[in-house]
Amino acid sequence: MRDADIIELAPLVATIKHTVLVLDPWDSPVALKRVRCLFEVYCTVQASVQFGVALTPAGRAALRSTLSTHASGYRSVIKAEATIDLRKASSFDPLDRM
Numbered sequence: 001m002r003d004a005d006i007i008e009l010a011p012l013v014a015t016i017k018h019t020v021l022v023l024d025p026w027d028s029p030v031a032l033k034r035v036r037c038l039f040e041v042y043c044t045v046q047a048s049v050q051f052g053v054a055l056t057p058a059g060r061a062a063l064r065s066t067l068s069t070h071a072s073g074y075r076s077v078i079k080a081e082a083t084i085d086l087r088k089a090s091s092f093d094p095l096d097r098m
Contacts (some may be wrong), residue, residue: 001066008039014047019049026059027080035091038084 008022023029031037044051046079055063067073 007085010043010046013040013043014049016049017047018050018052019044022054022055022056024056025061026055026063027051027076029081032084033089035086035089038086038089 021029021031021037021041023031041051063077066076
């Protein structure tokens with residue numbers, strides 16, 4: 001991520017006051033594997049602004065099914081989201097991986 005991106009994103013998130021993360025698929029969201037998306041989540045937390053998540057209709061149905069049909073449904077959700085690893089995050093720009 002370029003210095004200009006870092007400098008501009010944090011105040012932008014603070015000004016907008018709301019970030020929405022799309023969890024697709026819900027159990028392995030692509031956004032949580034991307035350097036820039038994770039940085040945006042970080043900026044959101046640092047700015048103490050509203051954070052929301054969105055699911056596709058298919059993702060919402062799959063999540064509801066998991067929660068309603070599996071005894072360990074909630075643990076499945078925690079496990080899926082607990083695997084976030086910034087060190088393994090991908091990027092189109094090789095400089096973002098440094």
